[in-house]
Amino acid sequence: MDTTETARFVTALRSRILAGELPDGARLESERELALRHGLSRTTIRAGLQTLEASGLISRRVGRAGGSFVSLPTGDSVANSLQLVIGAGGISGPDLMETRLAIEPMCAELAAERMGKDGLSELSDIQSEMVSAMRVVGNPSNRQRFLTANARFHLRIAYGSGNAALAAILRGLIDPIEKLIDDPETLGETQLRELVRAHEAICSALQDRNGPRARAVMRKHLQAHLALNGRY
Amino acid sequence: MDTTETARFVTALRSRILAGELPDGARLESERELALRHGLSRTTIRAGLQTLEASGLISRRVGRAGGSFVSLPTGDSVANSLQLVIGAGGISGPDLMETRLAIEPMCAELAAERMGKDGLSELSDIQSEMVSAMRVVGNPSNRQRFLTANARFHLRIAYGSGNAALAAILRGLIDPIEKLIDDPETLGETQLRELVRAHEAICSALQDRNGPRARAVMRKHLQAHLALNGRY
DNA sequence: CGCATTTAATGGTAGTACCAATATAGAATG
């Protein structure tokens, strides 16, 4: 394996990073120094660093105090690659909804156990925002406000689950899903009102710290979406 | 945004790919031609292609009929970035198990509805492999055989769900999880036998095309793991 | 026709030079 010099350099540096030898935020040597140390040209070093940067393992800044800095990958990179695959059409609409249906009830259950007071109040703020946006949802910009707040509502619960993996996955799904469901035909005023009501029930279950109920209500809420336009 | 020439080139080419303008497998112009067409140096073009390759959007081959080829990202890139984040310690052990608990029951339910005859027979082959490996599980190499087959069992069901997103996610989780649970203390012969029994029940539910039962049995199976060593 | 050889095209690597951004050291100034 690792036929090229660049690939060798990448795997070497990547394992040092993942092994924790280079802590988060650590500054690597300059490209010129790395080239000398590894007996490679700056060209090759730069190619390797480019790859590592694209993987989210380092970030680079120019300038005197600049250089390459270790940045341990977070859920962001998962969300990004998920969005890439979806954007490329590698995952169908029904797949998205099914995945959501797998993830979010679990998020709700965990959030009921773990979400703090501030998180819950943030959630009810978002809920108020949705209610106020709904009043004039005929206005296109308000419809957008409504949908954005809806996404934030679900994301906030995922964060509230305290589970980085679940949150990252939902973050990757939510934008494509939002575009998928934004259809005035199937998502009219009646449905929006129903949606707000469901959110109310979820909030209440979370405040009661009732995990199973939160899970059940969330599940029902999502399945209602699925039923709206049977096949996406 | 896109302060550097490289970044500009990357975003331009990426959107062309995601827009479907460049179909899967399409061959890009050579680096020298791209440089001319974009009025950039080959250096910059190469930097951009390096990034796109790391994102899984293109692959490159040397040689006369070589070049850069569009490769629409698949679940692999999601699995990879998931493994990167986990490898960097960005996701805890309990997070992993909870995510698994969210994903796999859904996989089982869908697989019960969608898995074909060949898939089911593959599954029972894997099951036989596990049974035969279990007989001499004291032997370390056989223990490895057993665990590998176990992973394949769960992955096969995820594929059988026909849902690319769920399969990709489990693929990213399974290796780290396998290492996590491979503890002779908590996973002794008694537990292995119990595990095989659970797999048997899952197989049977799938063959009966009983989705809800498949979901329930899978869920119970995973929760047994969780209970084994309460906190990972 | 079939096989070996040559040739041409590609990405990979090296090296040099210079540019642009930016933190730091130092000088000028109040």
Added chain:
DNA sequence: CATTCTATATTGGTACTACCATTAAATGCG
């Protein structure tokens, strides 16, 4: 002394040239 401006050093970003290694196609030969 404090502040502000200026020079400077260090860094990544880009350009250009040259050559190598790999690979498939074109060519030649038997």
